[in-house]
Structure formats: C-alpha cells, structure tokens
C-alpha cells in the first residue's frame with residue numbers, strides 16, 4: 300500500500316521508492332509506481348520528479364502514486380534506467396487541475412501521444428462522477444499507443460494512428476472534425492502543441508471553444524510559480540501554477556502554437 | 570501621492586524583486602496589474618545563460634519537510650537570453666504596464682555591465698539595478714560584489730554610461746555590508762538595494778545528495794527577514810543615499826518593519842508563492858496601518874534609529 304503524503308507542501312521533495320515498473324510500449328513509454336501517493340491529487344496535476352545527481356523534471360500525475368513518461372532526453376533516460384527499489388525525490392501535487400464534469404454530463408477527451416498520462420485519471424474520475432465519457436486517442440503508431448485499455452474501461456475510445464497500424468489512419472483532428480459537439484458539455488485536450496493547435500482551430504470553427512480545457516507544457520525551472528520561466532504571452536500566466544490546465548479562452552491570441560521559450564528565456568518558434 | 574525611490578516615481582512603494590516573475594514582459598505586466606508599484610526584471614547579462622540543473626528552487630519546511638514553510642532556497646544560475654533578446658520584454662512591459670520597469674543587469678566586469686546597460690537602453694528602462702550580489706554564479710554577482718573596489722568601479726562605469734538612476738543590489742554574505750554600500754555610494758549609486766539571498770544549502774537525508782542542482786544556493790523568504798532588517802538598518806545609518814529593503818517580506822507588518830529599519834521602499838520576491846495579489850495586499854495593509862496609527866510615510870523611514 301502506498302503511504303499517503305498529504306502532509307508535504309509540494310515545495311520540498313519527499314523520498315519515494317519505485318515499487319513497480321510498467322512498460323506501456325516497447326518504444327520507451329514507461330510507468331513508475333511509488334510507495335508514496337498524493338492523496339489530494341486531482342487529474343491534471345503534475346509533480347516534479349528529482350532524479351538525484353541528474354535533474355528534476357515535471358511529469359503529469361498518471362496515478363496518485365505514479366507517473367508515465369517517454370524518454371526524450373538525459374533526465375527521462377536516467378529515469379528509465381532506475382530499477383524497482385530505487386528512489387526519487389517527488390514534489391507535488393502541483394498546478395491547476397482540470398475542472399471536473401458533473402454527473403450526467405457528456406465529456407470528450409482528446410489525447411495525443413504521452414498526453415494520455417494526465418488524461419487517463421481524468422477519464423476515470425469522470426466515469427466515477429457519472430459523466431458519459433468519449434475518448435479520441437491518438438498515437439504515431441500501434442507501438443506508441445498507451446492506456447487504450449485504461450481509457451476503454453471509462454467510455455468509448457475512438458482510436459487513430461498516424462500510420463494506420465491501429466484504428467483509423469490519420470490524426471485526432473480527423474475524427475474531431477466529424478463529431479457533433481453540440482451535445483458535448485466538456486472537452487479536455489492534452490498532446491503535442493501542434494496537435495492541440497489544430498484541435499483548437501476545429502473547436503473555434505465548431506463554436507465549442509468555451510467548453511474546452513488544454514493542458515500545456517513549457518520549460519519549468521522552479522515549478523512553484525515564483526521564477527517566471529514558464530510564463531506564456533500575452534497574459535503572462537504561469538504554466539506551472541496558473542496552469543498547466545488552462546481554459547481555452549486563456550490561450551487565444553497567446554504564444555500557444557507559435558513559440559515557446561528555452562531555459563534561457565529565448566523565444567523558439569514551433 | 571507619488572512615491573519617489575531614488576529618482577524613480579513609483580506607483581506605490583512595493584516593487585517586484587529581481588529574478589521573480591521577471592522573465593517576460595507579459596509576466597511583469599501581470600505583476601503590475603496585480604498591484605506592484607514597479608518591477609525589476611530578471612538579471613540580464615552579456616551572453617545567453619541556461620542556468621543550473623533543477624531542482625533550482627525548493628521551499629524550506631519545518632519537521633523534516635512536512636511542516637510549515639519558513640523560507641526558500643534557490644540557485645537558478647542567472648538564466649537569461651542576454652540583452653539583445655530581452656529588449657522586447659522590457660518594451661512590452663513598458664507599453665502594457667503603467668509602472669516603472671527597472672532592468673537588473675550583471676556581468677563579469679565593468680565592461681560587461683556597460684555593454685548590457687547600453688544594449689538595454691533602447692528599450693527605455695526607468696532605472697538599472699546592478700546585481701553585484703547573486704551568491705551562486707561563479708565570477709559574477711557576489712564574487713565581485715563582495716569587493717568594495719569592484720563595486721565602486723562598476724557603479725561609476727554604469728553611471729557614466731546611462732542617464733537613468735542606478736541602484737546597486739548588495740549581498741549580505743560579507744563581513745561588513747556598510748563598506749560595500751559606501752563603495753556603491755562613492756561610485757555614484759542613486760540607491761542601494763539590500764539584500765540578495767543568504768548563502769545556504771539543503772541536503773536530502775534519504776540519499777545524502779545536496780538537493781539543489783547547483784548543490785548550494787541562496788535563502789530567501791521569512792527566514793532571512795531579520796538578516797535583511799539588520800543590513801538595511803546598518804546601511805541607513807552609514808549612507809546618504811536611499812536604501813530599498815528586500816528579504817522575507819510577506820505581509821504588511823514586514824514592510825513597516827523594513828521601513829522602520831530605514832527602507833524608503835521595499836521589494837517583494839518569494840512571497841508571490843503565497844499569492845498573486847501580494848503587492849496589493851501588503852500595500853493596502855501598510856496604508857491602513859499608517860492611517861490607524863497616524864503615521865506619515867516619510868516618518869516611518871528609519872524610525873528605529875530615532876528610538877534610543
């Protein structure tokens with residue numbers, strides 16, 4: 300049993316031992332389960348995972364006691380090298396979570412790639428509340444697909460892969476474009492920024508933007524809303540504290556889909 | 570009423586401290602909208618810097634990390650995109666916010682400082698704050714800011730190069746902060762700002778690893794306030810130029826105390842962790858306090874020095 304750790308403020312790392320490793324794919328997507336859990340975690344929260352001697356990185360909470368990540372650089376590679384029994388430092392749960400649906404509401408979840416990590420607990424919580432859940436689940440190929448079964452237990456999954464190895468060939472936007480959104484109450488989106496940009500475009504065309512929330516990613520330094528490294532233009536909101544989940548309106552006319560800043564603060568175009 | 574701090578007309582005497590929410594123009598504008606009387610930018614240098622590895626900031630908590638937050642430890646490593654890239658951020662804040670924008674700058678020597686100051690001038694900062702005090706960047710900040718001769722030379726060089734006020738931010742990690750303050754004054758500084766963070770370290774007992782990516786860093790927040798109050802008190806006594814107080818201010822009582830020690834205005838940094846509206850709240854509380862006690866603003870400045 301994971302021990303609850305509500306007592307931690309989120310600002311100071313607590314020691315968490317890896318009790319289970321689940322390879323979600325054979326392409327470097329992996330879940331780590333810890334011996335400590337964030338009892339007060341809400342779907343959309345993230346935690347800062349400190350791989351001692353390497354770096355500390357933000358990862359969406361895929362479970363109250365677990366994170367799911369893909370290897371993309373030195374920190375995630377180091378995380379991938381850890382074994383059961385090894386430990387990391389964890390700060391969390393951090394950030395502004397998704398607004399939960401109400402009982403009986405119709406929910407559409409749009410997930411691209413590793414974006415499934417924070418969305419899976421949201422789908423589970425939505426079902427628990429009594430909402431009617433549909434998921435558009437996209438990945439590059441069958442080998443990259445994660446949480447298909449987890450999502451499947453919460454509602455209907457509309458599958459799409461870029462190369463057509465599983466589900467429909469194409470992108471989440473192809474499926475979204477064909478859906479009638481008038482009866483949907485809430486839309487939640489997480490995935491690569493270019494995917495989210497095209498999702499937003501369709502939501503605008505379908506006049507459904509006010510129902511939507513997007514989970515954003517930026518370079519984090521402090522992770523607790525103080526340093527300002529992750530602020531986005533032009534409202535100046537902090538992705539780590541005011542986000543990572545934002546109402547879609549907040550992202551209109553912002554840097555979203557256009558550029559982000561690197562660790563020095565320099566603007567980098569998409 | 571207009572509050573003038575060392576040549577800069579403030580909207581109110583609560584100023585955003587350097588390195589806090591100062592990476593982008595939009596962020597500084599938001600802080601102004603949330604009540605700050607002026608903002609200081611992230612410290613900007615001559616070349617892009619990517620900063621230290623994370624963790625770069627943690628809270629300090631009682632009871633082995635489970636208890637109340639009593640301070641913060643950080644070592645960001647002066648990340649910044651250099652002056653060429655940063656002018657657009659200052660321009661944005663100047664255009665969209667209605668409060669002064671003070672450019673914090675750093676460098677390895679007076680040449681660097683002058684190059685950065687001149688490079689930022691086109692964006693029209695209202696003043697410069699010289700970071701001669703960052704405790705965790707080798708060859709920068711406190712490494713040079715703890716030597717009076719360098720402080721005087723750099724201050725004089727920047728004063729000579731720009732036509733806006735120059736503030737000098739001091740490190741508390743010295744034997745006698747008055748000597749450094751006097752050097753800044755001799756170099757022509759319009760004000761000193763005290764304090765930058767207090768050197769510190771936290772070690773993770775579960776692994777033996779120092780927690781910060783840089784191993785050590787600087788403390789801020791409530792834990793350092795008495796250190797800041799004493800530095801401001803000493804500087805007020807020793808200098809002719811105004812002192813701007815910073816370090817651990819998180820409520821109006823802290824601001825009043827800092828003013829009584831000798832501060833003409835205050836800066837607030839880490840306390841944004843607690844609330845976005847910290848500036849508005851502190852200034853409202855301070856005004857209420859002055860009203861209830863019949864104090865004029867100027868009367869509070871250095872009051873403790875007159876109680877003996």
Ligand SMILES: Cc1cc2nc3c(=O)[nH]c(=O)nc-3n(C[C@H](O)[C@H](O)[C@H](O)COP(=O)(O)O)c2cc1C
Nearest residue numbers: 586587588612700764765789790816817837838839
């Ligand atoms: C995350 C962080 C980054 C900082 N970066 C800078 C900086 O770039 N330049 C500087 O002069 N001071 C920097 N400081 C120091 C603050 O401006 C301030 O002097 C110090 O934190 C004490 O004030 P506080 O207790 O209100 O935070 C930084 C402090 C923190 C917490």
